[in-house]
Amino acid sequence: MAYGNGSSAEGKEKSVLELARDGEEPPHSYVCSEEDRPLDASSPTSPIPHVDLQLLFSSGPSKESEMEKLRSTLDSWGFFQAINHGISSSLLEKVISVGREFFHLSKEERQKFSKRAYGKEEDGLETIPQNGPQDQILDWNDQLYLQVIPEDARKLDDWPENPNSFRDILHEYTMEINDVIHLVLRAMANLVGLEEDYFVRQFGDKATAHARFNYYPPCSRPDLVLGIKSHSDGSGITILLPDPGVDGFEVLKDNQWFRIHPIRHALLINVGDQIEIMSNGIFKSPVHRAVTNLEKERISLAMFLAAEVDKEIGPANSLVNTSRPRLYKNIKVKDYLDMFLLNFLEGKRSIDFVKV
Numbered sequence: 001m002a003y004g005n006g007s008s009a010e011g012k013e014k015s016v017l018e019l020a021r022d023g024e025e026p027p028h029s030y031v032c033s034e035e036d037r038p039l040d041a042s043s044p045t046s047p048i049p050h051v052d053l054q055l056l057f058s059s060g061p062s063k064e065s066e067m068e069k070l071r072s073t074l075d076s077w078g079f080f081q082a083i084n085h086g087i088s089s090s091l092l093e094k095v096i097s098v099g100r101e102f103f104h105l106s107k108e109e110r111q112k113f114s115k116r117a118y119g120k121e122e123d124g125l126e127t128i129p130q131n132g133p134q135d136q137i138l139d140w141n142d143q144l145y146l147q148v149i150p151e152d153a154r155k156l157d158d159w160p161e162n163p164n165s166f167r168d169i170l171h172e173y174t175m176e177i178n179d180v181i182h183l184v185l186r187a188m189a190n191l192v193g194l195e196e197d198y199f200v201r202q203f204g205d206k207a208t209a210h211a212r213f214n215y216y217p218p219c220s221r222p223d224l225v226l227g228i229k230s231h232s233d234g235s236g237i238t239i240l241l242p243d244p245g246v247d248g249f250e251v252l253k254d255n256q257w258f259r260i261h262p263i264r265h266a267l268l269i270n271v272g273d274q275i276e277i278m279s280n281g282i283f284k285s286p287v288h289r290a291v292t293n294l295e296k297e298r299i300s301l302a303m304f305l306a307a308e309v310d311k312e313i314g315p316a317n318s319l320v321n322t323s324r325p326r327l328y329k330n331i332k333v334k335d336y337l338d339m340f341l342l343n344f345l346e347g348k349r350s351i352d353f354v355k356v
């Protein structure tokens with residue numbers, strides 16, 4: 001199952017890492033059509049507003065104004081930057097650094113530690129480019145994709161042991177992120193007048209979380225390729241930990257792309273398609289993409305939280321009324337995720353297929 005996208009060049013003639021290592025120009029299959037090309041690297045960056053999670057759960061007037069900030073940034077961007085989230089900067093740095101170390105290992109070493117999860121979708125599905133549409137444009141990245149929640153669903157054999165702190169650090173980060181996600185889901189339920197634990201209950205006891213390390217090696221033609229093509233996430237909610245040293249994240253807002261310069265050690269949190277459906281479109285799952293860099297590698301870690309796969313999701317009853325008719329059909333989470341990947345590869349948004 002895939003939440004953001006799933007393209008990886010592992011298994012192709014030359015992987016992205018090999019092309020980058022050899023300083024080769026991106027092959028034709030990576031070159032985007034003109035209208036999809038990245039913004040000029042010199043175009044200005046835009047701030048996504050930040051929300052202080054401690055204030056959000058304080059009492060008094062500062063709480064109200066922080067809630068208002070959350071509402072307006074979700075309205076306009078579909079994203080917010082969470083600060084004061086309680087996760088130590090040193091843990092955030094460590095997560096990025098073990099991810100980076102993993103991608104610096106030799107190909108043999110990487111595959112040894114994570115044969116199935118490395119460069120492939122979950123459950124040993126085939127490498128995407130071999131299965132996807134013939135004319136798909138490939139992304140300039142390599143990925144490590146691991147289920148982290150529920151804990152008893154982890155396939156630990158796929159979790160790298162090199163660097164040797166990898167598993168402990170990913171575990172610790174997952175636990176902390178899970179707390180943050182629950183806080184955010186509560187705040188979002190409050191914003192739309194649902195019971196505070198509405199979204200948490202909808203996600204269910206067996207809600208899933210997947211961690212995806214995205215690694216973007218330098219690219220000799222960053223003007224022609226994308227690190228991850230334009231998409232919205234198929235998750236319920238996503239927490240992105242961006243590279244603290246290199247920008248490369250872009251968001252579509254009002255039909256225009258914006259380059260984002262994240263606050264150091266903030267978490268970039270966005271609504272995913274599942275919350276868009278559950279909220280009957282009050283929260284919108286934003287379209288975003290990643291771009292590459294001529295000289296610098298870039299890494300990010302996306303954590304996708306999704307509802308239990310066997311659950312059916314749909315708009316909350318109280319958010320459907322005569323002035324706001326039902327916008328989405330009910331759908332089983334598993335069915336949504338199954339169609340997500342192919343739609344992504346074809347440049348389509350799955351959410352469009354569940355509109356009433």
Ligand SMILES: O=C(O)CCC(=O)C(=O)O
Binds near residue numbers: 214240290
């Ligand atoms: O690497 C990034 O900045 C974006 C990653 C992303 O959108 C994803 O993994 O779904």
Ligand SMILES: [Fe+2]
Binds near residue numbers: 302
């Ligand atoms: Fe994404």
